[in-house]
Amino acid sequence: MSTLARWQVSHQRSISYDIIATSALLDPANSSLLAAGRVDGGRRFVVVDEQVAGYHGAALESYFAQHGIDARIVHFSGGEAAKTVDAYLQLVRELDDFPIHRRDEPIIAIGGGVLTDVVGFVAGSYRRGVPHIKVPTTLMGYVDAAVGIKTGINFNGRKNRLGSFEPPLQVLLDRSFLTTLPLRHMLNGMCEILKLAVIKDAALFAQLEHHGAASIANAFQDGDGGVMLDRSISGMLEELQPNLFEDVLARSVDFGHTFSYGLEAHYTEHLLHGEAVLLDIAVSVLIARQRGLLDAAACERVFTLIGTLGIVPLVELLDIDLMWNALLDRVEHRNGSQHVPLPDGIGRCVFVNDITAAELSSAITLLRDRTTRKNEPVLEC
């Protein structure tokens, strides 16, 4: 049958948002939190991580009170187990009970990557999209989860199976939030910084070698820590910005994010996102080494740095079936190709499409063997 009529709709909308580092964000003298919306008679729906509320709840309430803002402050429990459809719906219900303007009373999300992912999805779907501001309070959020435009919730036993691309109105950074972060979560975020260093930024890698351990100890409050945070965000944005909607499916920032999904979804209670990413990084580095992409010295440097930072890969959770099935799922996600980034030097990567189950299995065995050899600080390659 021939076409009788055809209409085409074509529209372009530019995306632009600022990521602003500030200090003393909750000091009433600092207007950053309110600057992007209506202040006079304004209202704000604020979702805050309950741990963060424990430290800053009073300051937060007083901040809005002093600015004459009618704020509904909702506490949200962090942790991967909270990233559910139920948690999402509960927030939508609370939001629906608190009227806000559709355009000039942005939702404010203050918390880790779980919270900003869920609240971003709430903001993106409520009334087909209302603006939101992200304030990351974990290292993971600061250098990764809060700076991009991806939102998501876990569904059907799978990570981030429901979600959207929802640009924030703003991202506000205050690194003093990191001072209360437990060590495990500091290391968790460090794994994403390590990811960037290995596949994209040799200078950042060297900074981590020299200052990484001290920055973890001082919660990134000193000058070196600040430099590394800024560099990580810049590096992340260099990768994200030209491909914001992931039209290109070979993405270097997917390093560490191939085999990790199966482990993370399976061990929700035991394995944090960054810990799963670290296992993926370690296995990927060994695959790269086995292929001769990475020489022994570079491979050694990665494992030495992992040790220097005090990160212990949870190798007992490595599982060939979970990891191979995760790769198969990523092939669907990446539209039919593996597109697995592997380092071919420190600060560089290539994409491969032919990883086999046998190759993965041998890298897993290698990693297990090396790590379980006790009293050897360096996992030599």
Ligand SMILES: NC(=O)c1ccc[n+]([C@@H]2O[C@H](COP(=O)([O-])OP(=O)(O)OC[C@H]3O[C@@H](n4cnc5c(N)ncnc54)[C@H](O)[C@@H]3O)[C@@H](O)[C@H]2O)c1
């Ligand atoms: N959207 C993206 O592009 C993107 C990128 C990377 C990661 N993520 C997602 O981020 C999530 C992980 O984020 P996360 O590691 O921040 O987890 P999280 O949000 O669960 O926070 C970790 C823990 O720290 C607590 N916490 C938060 N801020 C604190 C503070 N300042 N002091 C003390 N405790 C604090 C939380 O209550 C929680 O228990 C994963 O679900 C991952 O998929 C998303």
